[in-house]
Amino acid sequence: MKVKALLVALSMGGVLFAGDKLILKKPPESLKKYYPPASKKFEFLSNMYTMSTAFYGINLNINDGNWEGARDWAVKLRDTYVKTSKMVPEWKDYFKPKLAENLVKAVESKNVDRVIEASKKLGQTCAKCHADNQIAVKLVYHFPSFDNVKIEDPVEFMEYETGKYMEKLSNSLKALKVYLIQGNAEGAQEAGMNFVERARQLRSMCSKCHTNKLSEEVIVGKEFEGHLTKLEELLSSDKPNRDEIFKTLGPIGATCNKCHNVHLIPALVQEAFRK
Ligand code: HEC
Ligand code: HEC
Numbered sequence: 470m471k472v473k474a475l476l477v478a479l480s481m482g483g484v485l486f487a488g489d490k491l492i493l494k495k496p497p498e499s500l501k502k503y504y505p506p507a508s509k510k511f512e513f514l515s516n517m518y519t520m521s522t523a524f525y526g527i528n529l530n531i532n533d534g535n536w537e538g539a540r541d542w543a544v545k546l547r548d549t550y551v552k553t554s555k556m557v558p559e560w561k562d563y564f565k566p567k568l569a570e571n572l573v574k575a576v577e578s579k580n581v582d583r584v585i586e587a588s589k590k591l592g593q594t595c596a597k598c599h600a601d602n603q604i605a606v607k608l609v610y611h612f613p614s615f616d617n618v619k620i621e622d623p624v625e626f627m628e629y630e631t632g633k634y635m636e637k638l639s640n641s642l643k644a645l646k647v648y649l650i651q652g653n654a655e656g657a658q659e660a661g662m663n664f665v666e667r668a669r670q671l672r673s674m675c676s677k678c679h680t681n682k683l684s685e686e687v688i689v690g691k692e693f694e695g696h697l698t699k700l701e702e703l704l705s706s707d708k709p710n711r712d713e714i715f716k717t718l719g720p721i722g723a724t725c726n727k728c729h730n731v732h733l734i735p736a737l738v739q740e741a742f743r744k
């Protein structure tokens with residue numbers, strides 16, 4: 470019975486979100502040095518895995534009846550916790566080293582109830598910090614920035630940063646739609662061709678971050694090119710077929726969304742924190 474309860478209590482060490490509100494706080498400056506480009510070792514995250522493994526190590530060993538083993542993991546957990554508490558001064562107050570020490574003592578007492586209690590208390594300090602910071606840290610530090618990605622505009626022969634380029638791209642798409650709806654064939658043709666050229670150029674961005682051509686292919690590969698070629702053909706006819714054109718815009722828009730679903734959220738969060 471007690472062993473089962475211990476399992477439940479120790480799961481507190483993981484991620485825990487609560488409430489009906491999610492606030493993203495800008496990660497503190499001093500966290501930077503544990504992430505690329507400053508460091509490729511992910512020292513902070515690595516300590517997180519160590520602590521989480523140690524938590525489980527205590528659990529597993531107590532279930533096995535190996536209190537000595539459990540003590541070793543408790544000590545490792547405490548030491549890593551104390552070390553981590555000094556890594557990001559802005560986050561000092563999230564850590565309660567005394568609670569990590571209490572867990573070691575609880576394991577030494579070989580009293581399961583005390584271990585559960587001490588684990589729960591320590592686990593709450595993990596959960597509090599995760600609720601406040603984990604999502605923002607993931608969005609900021611696990612994605613390289615689109616800021617440094619420049620795209621050559623094939624229409625204006627200018628280099629633009631991603632945000633500006635997206636605006637040009639989406640404005641030529643909107644112009645195409647407006648002219649089609651107004652029945653202005655010439656305007657639609659020009660805007661449409663600009664859009665096709667700009668959409669084709671999107672592929673040039675991918676290799677700034679991806680080394681695997683497969684990632685490119687999944688979103689802006691042959692299928693996407695097929696739709697763009699079709700759009701180009703439809704636009705080239707003397708009397709562009711409005712309904713057919715709108716039909717090809719469907720899968721093209723779905724491609725934009727696919728890429729946004731993966732890349733836009735982190736880019737927006739990063740941008741918000743820069744201001
Ligand atoms: C890399 C994959 C990628 C593809 C493909 C892509 N986008 Fe984007 N898009 C982004 C990123 C990243 C941003 C955020 C840029 C920034 O703000 O710095 C963005 C931003 C935008 C924005 C501004 C959105 C906002 O809420 O701020 C528009 C509009 C847009 N894209 C339109 C399009 C259209 C239309 C297409 C398809 C024809 C497209 N995008 C294809 C990555 C992509
Ligand atoms: C002061 C804040 C803070 C405290 C305290 C803290 N963490 Fe974390 N933890 C984080 C942040 C931020 C991340 C996200 C890091 C990243 O993804 O690079 C994280 C990530 C993790 C992860 C990895 C999750 C994943 O899937 O990537 C684990 C596991 C973890 N923490 C365990 C713990 C445990 C166990 C404790 C307590 C003993 C703890 N953490 C205490 C801030 C904290």
Ligand code: HEC
Nearest residue numbers: 612613614615618671672674675677678684685687688689
């Ligand atoms: C600023 C950097 C950046 C640019 C530019 C970029 N990506 Fe990504 N992309 C990422 C990151 C980071 C991930 C998350 C996976 C990872 O960490 O490798 C990702 C994930 C993906 C994934 C899913 C996982 C995978 O690796 O296949 C696809 C598909 C993808 N990107 C396609 C594209 C396409 C298509 C383009 C160009 C139109 C593009 N990306 C441009 C950074 C970028």
